[in-house]
Amino acid sequence: MSKIYRLPAALANQIAAGEVIERPASVVKELIENALDAGATRINVVTEFGGKKLISVEDDGEGMTPEDARLAVERHATSKLRTSEDLAAILTLGFRGEALPSIASVSRFRLRTRTRGSISGTQIRIDAGELMSAGEVGAPEGTLIEVQELFFNLPARRKFLKADTAESAQVSRLVTQLALGYPEVGFTFRSGGRAIVETPPAASLAERFFQIYGDRADLIEVRKHAAGITVHGYVAALAETGPVRGPQHVFVNRRLVRDRTISHAIQQAYSVATIKERSPEVHLFIELPPDRVDVNVHPTKAEVRFLDGGLVHEVLRRAIVDALGQTGVPELVLSQATLTPALPVAGALPLTFASRSADPLADAIERAISQPPSVGSGDPRVGATSGRETIATLIKPMTPLGQFRNTFIIAVDDEGLAIIDQHVAHERILFEQISERLLGGTLESQRLLTPIVLDLGAGEHATLKGHALALEQFGFQLEDFGGTSIRVSAVPALLKLEACESALRAAAGDLEGLAPGSGISESVRQLAATMACHAAVKANDSLTIDKMKYLLDELRRTAHSSVCPHGRPVVLRLTRREIERNFERI
Numbered sequence: 001m002s003k004i005y006r007l008p009a010a011l012a013n014q015i016a017a018g019e020v021i022e023r024p025a026s027v028v029k030e031l032i033e034n035a036l037d038a039g040a041t042r043i044n045v046v047t048e049f050g051g052k053k054l055i056s057v058e059d060d061g062e063g064m065t066p067e068d069a070r071l072a073v074e075r076h077a078t079s080k081l082r083t084s085e086d087l088a089a090i091l092t093l094g095f096r097g098e099a100l101p102s103i104a105s106v107s108r109f110r111l112r113t114r115t116r117g118s119i120s121g122t123q124i125r126i127d128a129g130e131l132m133s134a135g136e137v138g139a140p141e142g143t144l145i146e147v148q149e150l151f152f153n154l155p156a157r158r159k160f161l162k163a164d165t166a167e168s169a170q171v172s173r174l175v176t177q178l179a180l181g182y183p184e185v186g187f188t189f190r191s192g193g194r195a196i197v198e199t200p201p202a203a204s205l206a207e208r209f210f211q212i213y214g215d216r217a218d219l220i221e222v223r224k225h226a227a228g229i230t231v232h233g234y235v236a237a238l239a240e241t242g243p244v245r246g247p248q249h250v251f252v253n254r255r256l257v258r259d260r261t262i263s264h265a266i267q268q269a270y271s272v273a274t275i276k277e278r279s280p281e282v283h284l285f286i287e288l289p290p291d292r293v294d295v296n297v298h299p300t301k302a303e304v305r306f307l308d309g310g311l312v313h314e315v316l317r318r319a320i321v322d323a324l325g326q327t328g329v330p331e332l333v334l335s336q337a338t339l340t341p342a343l344p345v346a347g348a349l350p351l352t353f354a355s356r357s358a359d360p361l362a363d364a365i366e367r368a369i370s371q372p373p374s375v376g377s378g379d380p381r382v383g384a385t386s387g388r389e390t391i392a393t394l395i396k397p398m399t400p401l402g403q404f405r406n407t408f409i410i411a412v413d414d415e416g417l418a419i420i421d422q423h424v425a426h427e428r429i430l431f432e433q434i435s436e437r438l439l440g441g442t443l444e445s446q447r448l449l450t451p452i453v454l455d456l457g458a459g460e461h462a463t464l465k466g467h468a469l470a471l472e473q474f475g476f477q478l479e480d481f482g483g484t485s486i487r488v489s490a491v492p493a494l495l496k497l498e499a500c501e502s503a504l505r506a507a508a509g510d511l512e513g514l515a516p517g518s519g520i521s522e523s524v525r526q527l528a529a530t531m532a533c534h535a536a537v538k539a540n541d542s543l544t545i546d547k548m549k550y551l552l553d554e555l556r557r558t559a560h561s562s563v564c565p566h567g568r569p570v571v572l573r574l575t576r577r578e579i580e581r582n583f584e585r586i
């Protein structure tokens with residue numbers, strides 16, 4: 001007798017269900033997608049006990065004939081695909097013919113459906129994959145699918161489900177996402193008798209967006225069409241405290257997906273303002289010809305593969321960068337200036353780090369004071385940098401009052417009160433200055449009288465060696481010194497001597513994982529952030545009023561003054577209105 005035998009259909013379905021159906025939300029996703037493929041204009045979702053007891057999805061789509069209804073619950077039966085050529089350009093959300101039989105194999109399942117114009121409908125009941133009944137019934141046009149006791153026959157799976165509220169929250173999130181993707185379709189979701197989502201059919205994405213999120217001044221619109229790719233949607237603006245964090249919804253050809261190319265493009269677009277990924281809120285709709293994206297790569301269809309990922313990346317990145325540059329938020333004016341360096345390359349920059357001093361900040365202040373920016377044609381800040389001037393005139397000067405716990409500067413202007421994180425502010429300023437000096441080739445290096453020898457870990461050593469070129473641009477001169485030691489004979493002039501070692505070790509950590517060579521500009525940006533962090537004043541440093549004033553003035557001239565290069569907020573603002581309201585003056 002043969003040792004191999006064919007699995008019974010019910011068992012094969014359960015195994016398939018293991019991949020496709022993980023929890024109530026996955027059932028809801030499959031059923032809504034079917035309804036959308038059937039051209040529904042209204043979809044009503046109901047769950048009880050987080051979907052563990054009941055999930056029901058009703059639509060007013062095209063319905064199924066009695067024959068189709070019977071086929072629909074069989075494995076690999078689909079109306080959406082005929083030939084392998086079809087698979088190369090899928091226009092529907094479903095294409096495998098797996099969802100219904102999978103769901104029916106792990107629940108008590110009822111399907112009731114009627115095609116438009118036919119006199120009666122069909123009802124099919126299946127328990128754990130076994131057909132219980134099939135026959136004619138009276139039914140409204142469209143399709144209703146009820147899934148009761150999900151995983152009742154797979155106790156191990158059932159045990160992995162979360163609390164009802166958590167499962168219900170996932171369903172709610174999913175319905176919201178799909179509602180966002182299909183504005184023309186009306187959605188309702190009721191859980192335990194409560195209406196959770198209610199979005200009547202909308203005329204546009206903007207209208208649907210408003211239905212779900214209301215007025216969102218913290219988001220901006222993105223719209224771009226290039227190289228056959230269309231990008232539309234809403235993304236976090238660069239607000240005072242950095243872009244709002246939030247969900248990242250991405251639809252590719254109206255399919256909700258997760259994709260690393262896309263996430264990376266989003267992160268890159270925002271890295272103009274912040275280095276660390278802060279997971280800004282985005283709702284993006286990307287359209288491209290269906291034959292340029294493979295949707296058949298993931299068991300729950302949550303991922304896609306682009307024929308030309310690089311192009312999608314670039315179009316999306318530019319779409320977001322363009323949108324961020326058009327918001328009229330003051331710092332964005334400058335972000336443009338930063339992108340296309342406006343500072344003169346050579347000569348006397350307003351602040352130079354050329355002379356090695358125990359306190360680069362004090363040094364900088366002295367120079368700034370001795371060369372007031374408004375006087376003298378020799379000051380490159382005047383005239384040469386229109387972007388900066390715009391910003392300086394847009395943001396009013398703030399008067400420092402003092403420090404709080406030697407860590408925060410308290411300042412006022414006409415608009416209210418500001419609390420500034422002194423380290424983060426200085427870091428931001430230095431980051432910009434370093435970036436500019438790098439572009440202009442004027443970042444000073446300082447030769448050490450006594451070279452420092454550093455014993456590094458093997459990983460640190462390899463990383464620093466790999467990024468030697470970028471480090472050299474910053475003014476580091478490093479040589480191998482046997483084993484995993486290195487000798488440092490020159491360092492960037494802006495670093496205090498005692499900060500050099502920790503800066504290099506931090507650089508090794510921060511650069512780890514960045515591909516050396518290929519990612520020069522990436523490593524340079526990262527190094528700029530690391531150096532800025534290590535050269536900046538620290539928390540608990542006592543500052544004179546002059547130093548505070550210098551920091552505030554420079555901050556004002558800085559491109560993305562509201563966030564540090566690592567994405568931390570710089571300024572906390574208490575507006576005049578808030579203050580007055582608290583004192584009941586309005």
Ligand SMILES: Nc1ncnc2c1ncn2[C@@H]1O[C@H](COP(=O)(O)OP(=O)(O)OP(=O)(O)O)[C@@H](O)[C@H]1O
Pocket residue numbers: 030034035038059061062063064072073077078079080093094095096097098099100101143
């Ligand atoms: N709500 C519905 N309205 C009309 N027809 C439906 C509906 N749900 C399913 N069908 C029909 O049943 C078939 C099987 O559905 P099923 O979800 O199992 O597979 P699919 O959608 O073709 O592919 P996938 O497994 O990728 O979802 C569909 O191809 C479609 O013809």
Ligand SMILES: [Mg+2]
Pocket residue numbers: 030033034093094095099100
């Ligand atoms: Mg389907």
